[in-house]
Amino acid sequence: MTxxxxxxxxxxxxxGLNQPFVIIGERINPTGRKKLAEEMKAGxxxxxxxxxxxxxxxxxxxxxxxxGIPLADExxxxxxxVKLVQSLTDVPLSIDSSVxxxxxxxxxxxxGKALVNSVTxxxxxxxxxxPLVARYGAAVVAISNDDSGISEDPDVRFAxxxxxxxxxxxxxxxxxxxxxxxxxxxxxxxxxxxxxxxxLLRRLRDELQVNTTLGASNVSFGLPNRIGIxxxxxxxxxxxxxxxxxxxxxxxxxTATINAxxxxxxxxxxxxAWIGAYRQPEDSERGRRRRGRQRPNPNG
Amino acid sequence: MTxxxxxxxxxxxxxGLNQPFVIIGERINPTGRKKLAEEMKAGxxxxxxxxxxxxxxxxxxxxxxxxGIPLADExxxxxxxVKLVQSLTDVPLSIDSSVxxxxxxxxxxxxGKALVNSVTxxxxxxxxxxPLVARYGAAVVAISNDDSGISEDPDVRFAxxxxxxxxxxxxxxxxxxxxxxxxxxxxxxxxxxxxxxxxLLRRLRDELQVNTTLGASNVSFGLPNRIGIxxxxxxxxxxxxxxxxxxxxxxxxxTATINAxxxxxxxxxxxxAWIGAYRQPEDSERGRRRRGRQRPNPNG
Numbered sequence: 001m002t003x004x005x006x007x008x009x010x011x012x013x014x015x016g017l018n019q020p021f022v023i024i025g026e027r028i029n030p031t032g033r034k035k036l037a038e039e040m041k042a043g044x045x046x047x048x049x050x051x052x053x054x055x056x057x058x059x060x061x062x063x064x065x066x067x068g069i070p071l072a073d074e075x076x077x078x079x080x081x082v083k084l085v086q087s088l089t090d091v092p093l094s095i096d097s098s099v100x101x102x103x104x105x106x107x108x109x110x111x112g113k114a115l116v117n118s119v120t121x122x123x124x125x126x127x128x129x130x131p132l133v134a135r136y137g138a139a140v141v142a143i144s145n146d147d148s149g150i151s152e153d154p155d156v157r158f159a160x161x162x163x164x165x166x167x168x169x170x171x172x173x174x175x176x177x178x179x180x181x182x183x184x185x186x187x188x189x190x191x192x193x194x195x196x197x198x199x200l201l202r203r204l205r206d207e208l209q210v211n212t213t214l215g216a217s218n219v220s221f222g223l224p225n226r227i228g229i230x231x232x233x234x235x236x237x238x239x240x241x242x243x244x245x246x247x248x249x250x251x252x253x254x255t256a257t258i259n260a261x262x263x264x265x266x267x268x269x270x271x272x273a274w275i276g277a278y279r280q281p282e283d284s285e286r287g288r289r290r291r292g293r294q295r296p297n298p299n300g
Numbered sequence: 301m302t303x304x305x306x307x308x309x310x311x312x313x314x315x316g317l318n319q320p321f322v323i324i325g326e327r328i329n330p331t332g333r334k335k336l337a338e339e340m341k342a343g344x345x346x347x348x349x350x351x352x353x354x355x356x357x358x359x360x361x362x363x364x365x366x367x368g369i370p371l372a373d374e375x376x377x378x379x380x381x382v383k384l385v386q387s388l389t390d391v392p393l394s395i396d397s398s399v400x401x402x403x404x405x406x407x408x409x410x411x412g413k414a415l416v417n418s419v420t421x422x423x424x425x426x427x428x429x430x431p432l433v434a435r436y437g438a439a440v441v442a443i444s445n446d447d448s449g450i451s452e453d454p455d456v457r458f459a460x461x462x463x464x465x466x467x468x469x470x471x472x473x474x475x476x477x478x479x480x481x482x483x484x485x486x487x488x489x490x491x492x493x494x495x496x497x498x499x500l501l502r503r504l505r506d507e508l509q510v511n512t513t514l515g516a517s518n519v520s521f522g523l524p525n526r527i528g529i530x531x532x533x534x535x536x537x538x539x540x541x542x543x544x545x546x547x548x549x550x551x552x553x554x555t556a557t558i559n560a561x562x563x564x565x566x567x568x569x570x571x572x573a574w575i576g577a578y579r580q581p582e583d584s585e586r587g588r589r590r591r592g593r594q595r596p597n598p599n600g
Contacts, residue, residue: 191566198539219564223571225556225578232560235535239498253553256525260532264519266491271523278525 002176004139004211004243006062006092008112013061013092015179015211015244020262020273022244023255024094024115024213025060027051028085030069041072045084052088058249059259059277063089064117065106066096075105082106094141094246100128107136114138117246118181121146121160130171139177140168141213144200150183154196157182158203165208179211179244180204186221187229194219194233198240205241213244231257238265302476304511304543306362306392306439309411313361313392315479315511315544320562320573322544323555324394324415324513325360327351328385330369341372345384352388358549359559359577363389364417365406366396375405382406394441394546400428407436414438417546418481421446421460430471439477440468441513444500450483454496457482458503465508479511479544480504486521487529494519494533498540505541513544531557538565 004015015022028051030037036047055063065085067078078097085093095106096117103116118141119129133140142164144150144157151157161180168178182200185193197214204212214237220229231253234245238261249255259277262268304315315322328351330337336347355363365385367378378397385393395406396417403416418441419429433440442464444450444457451457461480468478482500485493497514504512514537520529531553534545538561549555559577562568 187563187566188571191569194564195566223563223578224575224580228556228578229560229563229574232535232557233564235532235557236539236561236564239536239539256528257532257535260529261536263487263523263529264494264533264536266487266495269491271488274529275524278523278528280524 002209002211004176004179006113006115006139008086008090008092011090011092011112015213017205017211017241017243018267019243020267021238021242021258022061022213023059023249023258024062024064024244024246025051025055025058025249026064026215026246027055027248027250028063028081029066029096031066037069037072040067040077040081041069043080045081048081048084049088052085055249056089056091059255060091060249062092062094062115062244064094064096064246066117067102068097068099074099074102078102079105079109083109086111100132103129104132107132107138110136115179116140118143119164121164126164126167130168130173133168133177134171134173139179140173141181142168142178142210143181144183150185152185152190152196154182154200157196158200158208161200161204161210162208165210175208175210179213180208181213181215184214184216184219184233186223187219188222194236197237201237201240201242211243212241213246214242215246217247227251227253230254234258235261302509302511304439304476304479305413306415307412308386308390308392311390311392311412315513317505317511317541317543318567319543320567321538321542321558322361322513323359323549323558324362324364324544324546325351325355325358325549326364326515326546327355327548327550328363328381329366329396331366337369337372340367340377340381341369343380345381348381348384349388352385355549356389356391359555360391360549362392362394362415362544364394364396364546366417367402368397368399374399374402378402379405379409383409386411395438400432403429404432407432407438410436415479416440418443419464421464426464426467430468430473433468433477434471434473439479440473441481442468442478442510443481444483450485452485452490452496454482454500457496458500458508461500461504461510462508465510475508475510479513480508481513481515484514484516484519484533486523487519488522494536497537501537501540501542511543512541513546514542515546517547527551527553530554534558535561 094115094117116138120143144160146160165178184197187193216230219233220226235257263274394415394417416433416438420443444460446460465478484497487493516530519533520526535557563574
C-alpha cells in the first residue's frame with residue numbers, strides 16, 4: 001500500500017488507502033477572499049491566525065497555505081505566512097502557489113517535509129517544479145492537466161498523471177511522494193464529471209498505485225446547496241480510493257461525511273474518533289431530562 | 301439494465317441502475333413507535349395519514365407499509381392501512397410483514413403492482429411467500445439470510461440471494477421482480493460491515509444483475525450522530541450500485557445526500573431536480589425547510 005509521509009518539525013501525517021482520510025484545510029487562501037488578500041498584503045495576519053486555529057480545531061490534518069495576491073510580493077508573503085502558520089500549529093503544510101519562486105521561498109523556510117501544491121503536466125512546469133521538490137525532499141501534488149488544458153477525456157487525464165509520475169522518478173522523486181489530483185469538472189456543465197473522477201480514482205489506485213487528492217468544490221460550481229453536493233461527492237470519491245482532499249473543515253457536513261467514511265471503511269478503530277466527535281453530553285439520562293423535549297430517533 | 305417496475309393504480313416507479321435512486325419511506329411502521337402502534341390497533345389512523353403526506357412531500361417515491369403490532373389482528377390492520385394509504389397518495393407501496401397472512405391480506409386489497417417486503421432464504425418462507433408474489437404479479441424484496449441467520453460471510457449472503465432469485469424463477473417471477481437486500485450489520489460491532497455490503501452490491505449488480513435495496517439505519521446501530529453515518533453510507537452504497545433504500549425522507553440530510561448521488565451519477569438531467577429542491581429564491585420558505593441546516597456558503 002503506497003504511503004505518502006509528510007511532516008512538520010514534530011508531526012508526521014501519512015496519506016494512504018489504509019489510513020484515515022486526510023483533510024487538508026483550504027482556508028488560508030486569499031483567492032476570492034478580498035479582505036484576507038488586502039490584510040495579508042498589508043502584513044496583517046490576524047485572520048490567518050484565526051483560520052489556522054479554527055481549521056485545526058475542526059479536524060484538519062494538514063493546512064494548505066496560499067498567498068496568491070495580485071500585484072503583491074507573493075514569494076515574500078508566502079514565506080512569511082508559512083513561518084507564521086508553523087509557529088501556530090504542528091500540522092504539516094501544503095505550500096500552494098502557481099509561481100515557482102513563491103514555492104521556492106515557502107520551501108526555504110519550511111521545517112519538515114512539505115507537500116508542494118502543485119505541478120502540472122507541461123514540460124516547462126515539470127522542469128521548474130520537480131527539481132525544487134527533489135531538492136527539499138518534499139512531496140508534490142500532480143494535477144492532471146497539461147498544455148492542452150483540462151481534458152474532458154479521462155484517458156488523457158490518466159496519461160498526464162502517468163507522465164508526471166514518470167518524470168518525477170527521473171528527478172529521484174518516488175511515486176509515494178506524488179499525490180495525484182485527477183481534477184473534477186462542474187457536474188452542472190458535464191453530467192459525467194463525477195463518474196469520470198471515480199473511474200480515474202480507481203485507475204490511479206489500482207494501476208498507478210499513487211495517492212490522490214482533490215479540491216472537491218469545483219464539482220458543485222453553479223449549483224445551489226453546494227456543500228450538499230461536495231460532501232456526497234467526497235463520500236463517493238473516498239469509496240473509489242480518494243485518500244485526501246483540500247476542503248473546508250469548518251463545514252460540519254464536510255467533516256462529518258469524511259469522518260463517517262473512515263468509520264465505514266473500517267479505518268476508525270472502535271469508532272472512537274467518531275464517538276469522541278459526536279457523543280452528546282445530553283446522552284446521559286440527566287441531560288435528556290434537562291434538555292426537555294426529546295426528538296424521537298426514527299432509527300432508534 | 302435490469303428494470304424493476306412497481307406501481308399504484310395510476311403511477312409507475314422504476315428501480316434500476318440508470319434511474320434516479322428510489323426512496324422508500326420507512327415511517328408507516330409501528331415497530332418501536334409505541335404511540336403509533338396503540339393508535340393503529342385502536343383504529344386511529346390520523347398519524348398514519350400525517351406520515352404518508354409528509355413523506356411524499358419530502359420526496360419519497362414509494363412508501364413502506366407495516367402493521368406489525370403485538371397481539372393485534374395484523375392482516376386486518378395491514379389491509380386497512382394499505383387501503384387508507386392508497387386513498388391518500390398514488391406512490392406505489394411496499395407491503396411489509398413477516399406474517400404471510402398479512403402479506404396476503406395487503407396484496408388482496410392493493411391496487412397496482414406492489415413490492416412485497418420480504419422473503420428470506422429459508423425453504424419454508426420461500427414456498428409460502430413466492431406463490432403469493434407470483435399470484436399477484438408483484439415484485440419482492442429478497443433478504444439474504446436463511447435458517448442459519450445472517451451470515452458474516454458475504455459469500456454466503458451472495459449465495460442466499462442467488463438461491464432466492466433462482467427459486468423465484470421457478471415460480472415464474474423474473475429476476476427484474478426480485479430486489480435484493482444484502483443486509484448491513486452494525487459497523488460499530490463489525491468494522492468491515494459496510495465494506496462487505498459494497499462488495500455484495502457490486503456482485504449483485506454485475507453477476508446476478510438484480511436491483512437492490514437496504515434498510516440503511518442498521519449500519520449505525522449504537523453510534524452517535526446516526527444520521528451522519530447513514531447518509532454517508534447511502535452515498536457510498538449508491539456508487540457501488542445500490543438502487544433504492546428503505547429510509548426516512550423526513551431527514552433532510554438523507555434526502556439531500558440521495559438527491560446529490562443522482563446529480564453525481566448523471567441521473568438528474570440539467571440538475572433540475574436538485575436546483576428545484578435547493579434553489580434559493582433567496583429562498584422560498586419551503587426550500588429552506590427541505591434543505592435543513594443552512595450556513596454561509598464558503599464555495600459560493
